[in-house]
Amino acid sequence: MQGAGPAICLGSDIDTDVIIAGRYLRTKDRSVWAEHAFEDLDPALAPRLSGSIIVAGRNMGCGSSREQAVVALREAGVVGVVAESFARIFFRNAVNVGLPVIEAAVPCTEGARVAFDLDAGWVEVDGERYPARPLSEKMVAILRAGGLVPYWRSWR
């Protein structure tokens, strides 16, 4: 599984309240979450998410288990999320909705060209290659299927 796009740099300890605020949770309309992603951090961020790769520091996606956070990023067109470390529920949620998550420590400059290959286990930033931590077999299978729902359908 591969992807590439310009970097959007975020810091460490980005919580899911910041990704999508509690006041937007009560709907089934996924476009609402994409539209308001990161609104309290930087209202100008949401329109730039499409086609991008988010590069975060440590503890990406900490806090609430709200799956709307990963759905918001996927719906907004984020290609993948690279972080030095992830909060575990966010990580598992991302895989379950088919959003590639790559655990790797990489430098980030806004707009840098980021590429990843999950099968080969690397991330490149402006041509410089860094190792990525491998996913479990099951997580790879779920991601490859496009998320837990299609994975489930293919197995039943």
Next chain:
Amino acid sequence: MSTLSERILGAPAGAYVDREVDIAFAHDGTGVLAREALREMGVERLPHPERLRLIFDHIVPANTGTTATLQAELRGYARSSGIGFSDAGGGICHQVMSEGVVRPGMIVVGADSHTCTLGAFGAFATGMGATDMAAVWASGATWFRVPETIAVNLAGRLSGPAEPKDLALAYVARLGMEGATYRALEFVGDGAAGLSMDGRLTLSNMAVETGAKTGMFYADPATVRYLADYGLAAASQTPEDCRYERTVEIDLGDIVPLVAVPHRVDTVREAEEVAGTHLDQVFVGTCTNGRYEDLARFARIVRGKKVAVRTVVVPASRTVLARAIATGVLADIVDAGCMVAPPGCGPCLGAHAGVLGEGEVCLSTANRNFRNRMGVGGEIYLSSVATAAASAIAGEITVPEVA
């Protein structure tokens, strides 16, 4: 020799295992998404509805037409599917599950990050997302990576105005917001044995604020007595001489009233250092500190006085509310000028019932003070119930004299 997680999951740390779960619950927020995912999976019949619960707690009673409609759909599904249902007013999912449902040794999953609360019973209890929950509904099982364990060794007893919440803030500060990511915490030592079940639930509740998967206590005579009051038989669990990744030592005698300052849970100061901070609101409740012991502690301090700042008190469950009414605790709280809201999560997540305005400052007994969580531009300080009570009377952050 095994950690409690290894014993319950039946495999060594680092192993990936598929396990049947004993209890799985979701709330009005995550339940809606789980129902959607289940529909997309094409699953009609649930193999084990008796293991499942839907508990309405996040926005109760509904605040808008949209919320009400989403809740009505999910309520209808709970009834037609046979999933156990607790409607608005019953209480916070973790509290409802702690009132005679979860027992030692169980595997418990909840579609809410604070499911780790139930580790207080010696259960392996952890939070998950809505799609994972849908798969549990569909199969009765899920996969786990057996976590490594960090021991939090508690020695001695709390004294003076310090209470279990101060201890919780102390260990979160020691470990940091990602200090235990993907690990389990085990609270051990004579200081753990000396805590009440309500206090243990407060400690386990905040495990996720260190990134931990769960925060566990070994079931002991206090656990067995607590469950016996709900008519449940349970046995104590004996710790083995196991290998912890590391051990954090905390002397309970050193604990003083603490406050987590905006906007990080692990940025903790002695209450003394921030005393005098002006407050616009005090909030007492949540899955951290909305239990009977908390309300009784709050009432003891405000009894016969008047709060100087708007104060919202939210009992964690109907059981807690009923007991607070029966013992007169609620009357003391109302007489002191506090508002009492229906059992549930209340304003903790900024959705309703006590949202903060731009620049407003709240002292809360909850577990998260993330930027804007209770309202855009609001600032959240986290404290114990005693600190919240003394501060409500004074209208500014105040160090309590007694717990």
